[in-house]
Amino acid sequence: MxxxxxxxxxxxEQHAWGALTxxxxxxxxxxxxxxxxxxxxxxxIEGVLRERLRKRISRGKVEATLRFVPEQSQASLQIDHRRLEEVAAATRQLSQTGLELQGVNPLELLAWPGVVVENALDMALIRKAATALFDKALDDLIAGREREGDELKQLIHARLQGVSQTxxxxxxxxxxxxxxQRNSLKQKLADLSAELDPARLEQEIVLIAQKADVDEELDRLDTHVQxxxxxxxxxxxxxxxxxFLMQELNxxxxxLSSKSIVANTTRSAVELKVLIEQMREQIQNIE
Structure with a gap:
């Protein structure tokens, strides 16, 4: 396709531990x-993702952005009560030494290393979910590329029909x-009141026909279209x-244009080049 x-x-996707986008x-x-x-x-997980992308897409600049927002309840702070009791006991011991201690601020106790801990997230689970969601996103991206590719194909078909008709x-x-051309040459000779050997006249006609012979070019155009x-x-x-085929068509x-001997074939050659250029522009976006 x-x-x-x-x-x-x-x-x-929304999970108990947070949101992935x-x-x-x-x-x-x-x-x-x-x-x-x-x-x-x-x-x-970037290496794994790059490999999955490479296996399914061969051309194009692809920007992939992942956002992870942890669930607030999952990210809430927890107090290590055992650690807090140890710090409080230490402050009581200091007060018993006779040192004058100002009132201990509870926030200072919470700032002590190890008193406040964060809930540990299961990163293996999150990595697995992020990779699975990437596969889903990649499926949808490829489906979009195929839909647009089908539209491009229809546009190219229309131009190909135009080339074949031309x-x-x-x-x-x-x-x-x-x-x-034969009649025109005879008329010019008649206007000049010139006499030309019939054999020589036929030679001139053959030369004109050879110069204007575009059967080979027309055959190749048809072949390239197919x-x-x-x-x-x-x-x-x-x-x-x-x-590459657009280059050959062009x-x-x-x-055909260089062999043209009348305005009609010149116009046809120009029309062909316009159609080919229109196809080439569309093809630049095809994988």
């Missing part, structure tokens, strides 16, 4: 270029164009191959 390189997704954004790029923004506490029109016109259709139906990345259109 044809995939675009442009998409965005946001996936959120993934934002994935991808844009077109020549190669795969991932950028991860992770909380420091989850930085160690090629067919030129084929149909060529016999009339050559006939008109190849583009075929590539668009392939699975996996096709962007680079399509870009080459044939340029040759």
């Amino acid at each position: 044809t995939r675009s390189m442009t998409a965005f997704t946001r996936q959120e 993934w934002e994935l954004r991808s844009v077109n790029h020549r190669y795969l270029e991932p950028h991860f923004r992770l909380p420091d506490s989850l930085r160690d 090629v067919a029109d030129v084929r149909q016109l060529m016999p009339e164009i050559l006939k008109a 190849e583009v259709y075929r590539v668009l139906e392939q699975s996996g990345p096709v962007g680079r191959r399509l870009d 080459r044939e259109a340029n040759t």
Whole structure:
């Protein structure tokens, strides 16, 4: 299936221990270029995430941002009562030495190392949940790339139909164009009251026909168009191959233009180049 390189997704999950949010954004790029923004506490899963991304996406600049907000109740402070009693006992002992101690501020006791502790979060569980949510976000991102890729394919199909129609029109016109050139040459000779050997006249007509012969270019244009259709139906990345085919189509259109002997074929060549350029612009965004 044809995939675009442009998409965005946001996936959120709420757990007893907090909330996880993934934002994935991808844009077109020549190669795969991932950028991860992770909380420091989850930085160690970046390598796993990069490998999962690499296996499923081959091109595009992908920005992946993870936000983790611990549940307030889970992050609440707890008092180590045993430690607090030890600190209080120490202050009582100091008072018994005869040293004058001002009233002990409870907040000072809480500031003593080890008195206040934070609930320990199960980081292994959070890492597992973050990785699973990343997979879900990646599924949605790829689905978005496929939807846009399908739209791009339809746009390219429409341009390909235009190319095929233009090629067919030129084929149909060529016999009339050559006939008109023959008559024009005869008329010029008649206007000059010049006599030309029939064999020499026929040679001139053959030279004109050879110069204007574009059958080979038209055949190659048709062949390239059919190849583009075929590539668009392939699975996996096709962007680079399509870009190459656009170069080949443009080459044939340029040759057709250079061989043009009348305004009609010149206009047809210009129309072909416009259609090809429109396709090329769309293909730049295909994986």
